Amino acid sequence: MSLTPLSPLLLEPLVRAALLEDLGRAGDITTDAIVPAGLRATCVLAARQPGVVAGLDLAALAFRLVDPATEMRVAREDGGAVAPGAIIASVTGPGRGLLTAERTALNFLCHLSGIASATAAIVAxxxxxxxxxxxxxxxxxxxxxxxxxxxxxxxxxxxxxxxxxxxxxxxxxxxxxxxxxxxxxxxxxxxxxxxxxxxxxxxxxxxxxxxxxxxxxxxxxxxxxxxxxxxxxxxxxxxxxxxxxxxxxxxxxxxxxxxxxxxxxxxxxxxxxxxxxxxxxxx
Known part of the structure; x- marks a missing residue:
């Protein structure tokens, strides 16, 4: 299936607004207090149930806007089916940035993947x-x-x-x-x-x-x-x-x-x- 990605010009305002809503006036005070400033880490985005992926560009943008040093490598593209336990993508970068962007990235990815999964079920x-x-x-x-x-x-x-x-x-x-x-x-x-x-x-x-x-x-x-x-x-x-x-x-x-x-x-x-x-x- 050929799926044309959406323009970053369209996505960035959505992700920025979501991050600003979450970060508020003082940022992620929990992560800043617990995670050392210099810590680098890798996390994986993993499916917990079967479905179809959508929203990876928004998730990647959430991590990158929080910390430009973050890199996401995609294992399953948007439109791809996943089974429970499947690795969808890996994200590497400063630990603080990974945890601060986590919820915004997942909010977009889980919501849009839910829509894609429900659509795929009807299509099937x-x-x-x-x-x-x-x-x-x-x-x-x-x-x-x-x-x-x-x-x-x-x-x-x-x-x-x-x-x-x-x-x-x-x-x-x-x-x-x-x-x-x-x-x-x-x-x-x-x-x-x-x-x-x-x-x-x-x-x-x-x-x-x-x-x-x-x-x-x-x-x-x-x-x-x-x-x-x-x-x-x-x-x-x-x-x-x-x-x-x-x-x-x-x-x-x-x-x-x-x-x-x-x-x-x-x-x-x-x-x-x-x-x-x-x-x-x-x-």
Missing amino acids: AVGDQKARIVCTRKTTPGLRAVEKYAVRAGGGANHRFGLDDAVLIKDNHIAIAGSVKAAIERARAAVGHLVKIEVEVDRLDQLEEALGIGIDAVLLDNMSVETLRQAVSMVAGRAVTEASGRVTAASAPEIAATGVDLISIGWLTHSAPALDIGLDWQA
Whole structure:
């Protein structure tokens, strides 16, 4: 899998903010009191449970910003699967810096690896069916770009990044416009010719209305599997079909079997459990 790394220009402000939050006004008073100033050491980042790695660049940056003399050597790249006990990376440098950066590095690495691992589990459940697993805008404030990166590391794909890169007409937009048709017409008149338009529907009559005027994509929200199957048949390739609503690894295969193009899952970014990764002192 080819995974394009995120720019350091994007990552550094996130890591700096996290370190400043942790270091406060006086720094790491515990480590400074206990660890000799000249001590150098090596630690390893080790998986405690199976999963998929994501966030190594942020972890490396956390160590390096605390002490530029720190060096991290990666054993498992982002997107790689790990078993319990697997060494993900080794970090060598001044002991004080290693312990001071530890929690910030692990916070990013465990959180993003958790997202990648949850995504990979859904992707595996869907198997060879054509449906792609995508995330949503239900992300941690400030961390959207890295959380969406973690979804890609797990084999998923990204939905829109924000309110400005695509039109998604939802139920409240339809209520205000008065109908699906009116909402689509207003959107089409207002945006540029390169902007895609998607509309959320939860009934087949709304879908029929959207198809009648023409639409790039339809979000089939909280539909039963049978209704999804009917919806895909109605669309017949005229628009991208996206299924959404309470998707799990258990339900995803049946949803994918309806023939939808995409399955979007909000909890991948807002509720995926962290992957347990530890920093082990070597010497």
